[in-house]
Amino acid sequence: MRFSQVDSGRGCILACSACLDRVQSLPDHMPPIRASQASHHDVGDAVLRGEEMKWLSEDFKNLRAIYCHQLRVMLSAEELIVRALPNMVVRATDEQLRQAFQSHLQETEVHVQRLEQILGEHKRADHSVISTGPEKCKAMTALVAETDDLIIDARDAWVRDAGLIAAAQRVEHYEIASYGTMRQWARVLGENTAAELLDKTLQEEGHADHLLSSIAERINPYAKAA
């Protein structure tokens, strides 16, 4: 099999002749790609899907390492939500929904601060920790992109509100799953202060989710009649 180097936009990747044919049929604006342990077919497929892959593989040697990584991923997720919510406030029509998004924006800013606090203390306690900055959350990036599409595609106000609630609840459920896991990991690791902070955030995410469910019960019939 013949292999060739392909400029992926962020570096070169190796592609076999089959992958190369497909990759070279893409437009000039090729999405960035990061390759790690993936096979060349995986890399070629990722280019075609417009996805990013990792240049370098992580090596999570223990629970603490993957816990720290997950904290950084959630820091990225929360920062993405802080940037997305103002537009959701503006595009929501129902006043209660606008207020729910607005108050959750303020809560989310606190969620960012809590994660920064936990990561900061983690670095102070363990000098081998190099970075405590956000690690791009691919899932939240996709969820926010879907929300942006929905805002454009749902022109009726009730339908858009129903869709915004659905989008926000997908975000909440992702966060609830992530914070539930991180709280449990923090407890196992003896990080009691972190576990309490993560629990506070988890409770607030759950409350936001329940509030959205109650607003949806009122709004959905209007969206149905639109």
Ligand SMILES: [Fe+2]
């Ligand atoms: Fe949050």
